[in-house]
Amino acid sequence: MTATIAEPVAPAARPVSVARGYRFELVKLLSQWRIRLLVLACWIAPALFVAAVSQQSSLPVDTLFGRWMNATGWAGPLVMLGFAGTYALPLLTSVVAGDAFAAEDRLGTWRHLLVAVRSYRRIFVAKALASLTVILVLVAGMAVSSTVGGVVAVGNRPLVGLDGHLLAPADAAGRVLLAWVCVLAPTLALAAIGLLGSVALGRSPAGLLLPAVVALAMALAQTLPLPVAVRLALPSYAFIAWNGLFTSPAQVGPLLIGIGVSLLWTAVATVLAYLVFLRRDFTNLSYDGSGRRALTVGTLPLAGLLAVTVGIIAASTPAMGSGIEQDKLQQSIATAFAHLYRQQAQQLNRPDVTEEQLATTVACTKGDGRVAAQGPGNDWRCVVSWHLPGVEATGSAIYQLDVMSDGRYVADGDGPKEVNGYFQVRTPTGDQPNPLWQFDGNVELLSTTSKG
Structure with a gap:
């Protein structure tokens, strides 16, 4: 009679949790020199810029609240907010979110990541949350830095609103903070578009530049004599609708619509990015994206979303013509x-x-x-x-x-x-x-x- 020895069964590997994946992706992002440089610049440069300009005799009067920069410290962060919505935030989302997935294509590390994490869903969620965290840190840095620079250089004085009434320092501070919070919505929309471009276009430079290009196109559209319904249906409108916070009573209608549209674009673009990610071919190390997939899964649904949003706004609000009467x-x-x-x-x-x-x-x-x-x-x-x-x-x-x-x-x-x-x-x-x-x-x- 012979005895048989059973071979031990190796325990099945468990997927890495979202929390561990998030910490790993966040460390990867913050270890990049360009991200560290951006964080440093966003927390220091706005304060220096606002403080320096506020002491000049020639002010940027063509910029909203620019003419009041040497009268109150609360004008500086609003000038910086206008600049950020047009230039800085689209570029920041391109560098962070637009490169979240493309970096793995350039480095050829998808196989290692998939073996380590063993879950497409967890990888996507971890990368999206890490990108969001870094973007929030950058936006918070610009807001805090520009505010500190303005208040220290000029002082905590009343601010003249857009209808001529004086805002007490406490009221001005609250509205400045609320204005910066409101632009988070269109920033998230651009970040979601960046994730979609990074997934769909791989290591192609087009994916990295997609948020900046989309923001530029929307900014140009806002300068055209478009109907109000079309203007409000673009997520970029929330970058300028914060102006209504500085009137009495506040013009919150367009702002709330702009925020709602931005959040809707964020949700749709993120879902599209997730669906494209699930269908990615990770066996091809030279993957440069699929133009047809980017068109059918990315561009066409967002164009359809724009058309539906325009119709809803036009039907539910008095948004005919230019709105300027x-x-x-x-x-x-x-x-x-x-x-x-x-x-x-x-x-x-x-x-x-x-x-x-x-x-x-x-x-x-x-x-x-x-x-x-x-x-x-x-x-x-x-x-x-x-x-x-x-x-x-x-x-x-x-x-x-x-x-x-x-x-x-x-x-x-x-x-x-x-x-x-x-x-x-x-x-x-x-x-x-x-x-x-x-x-x-x-x-x-x-x-x-x-x-x-």
Whole structure:
């Protein structure tokens, strides 16, 4: 009788948990010199830039809130936010999310990663979460750094809103923070598009540049005279809709729609990236992406999403035409002028009057009355009239306006000189900037904002 010895059965290998995969991917990202350089730049460069510009006599007045950079520290982070939404954030998402999967193609490490983790789903989730974490760190760095630079260099002072009213430092701080939080939604949309490009196009440079190219195309579209429904259906609109937070009452309608659209694009693009990832051929070490797959699984669904979103917005909101109308513009200018007139009166030690006492009215024409008074353009001309208590004569001032497609406008004073025709006013303490000379405003594209 012979005895048989059974061979020990090796335990089945268990997939690596999402938490361990996430830590591994995060360490890989932060070990790259370009990521470390970006983190360092985002946490230091904005503070230096804002502090340096705030001390200059020549300010970036063509940038929203740029004219107030030497008056309050809360203007600096808003100037930086405008720059970030146009240039910095699309590039950051390209470098981080656009390279999340393509890096494995370049290095040829997919086989090793798959053997170690043993789960496509866990690999995708770990890479997406690691990319999201790094992007949040970069955005937080820009927000904190620019705020610190502005407050330290200029001071914690009130901020002039886009309707001329003064925001107390605490109120300004809260709205600045909320504005930075709001742009996270379109940033996530670009990051999801970056993940989709990185998966679908492999190590092709097109995948790395996809978020930046998409952001550039959407930014160009926002400058065109498109219908409001199309403008709001683009996730990039949330990069500029935060302007509405700095009016009273806040213009939150377009902002909420922009955030919702951005989050919807984030979800759809992430799901598409996951589906493409499940169908990837990891046995081909020279994989450079599939143009047909990128078109059928990536471009066409997102184009369809845009079309559906445009239809829903057009059907559910008054979003016909450009959204820039004569009545809205006149009401916005009247509100801003009344608030700013009170500030000028305080500078000149004149008796204080309320906005109701001024009874400001505005009459605007476009193209010297030869074209319809609606839509963007730099050919708007507005005459502002107001009354002072106890004075029979009616005051008047002229403004030339440059109204942009997104509803923002710049009002340039055209006289009389003692009101808005010169960039400074002579006060008992010396010459000071004239708040009525030039000012920025914002027209809500969806509906008329009540006068405040």
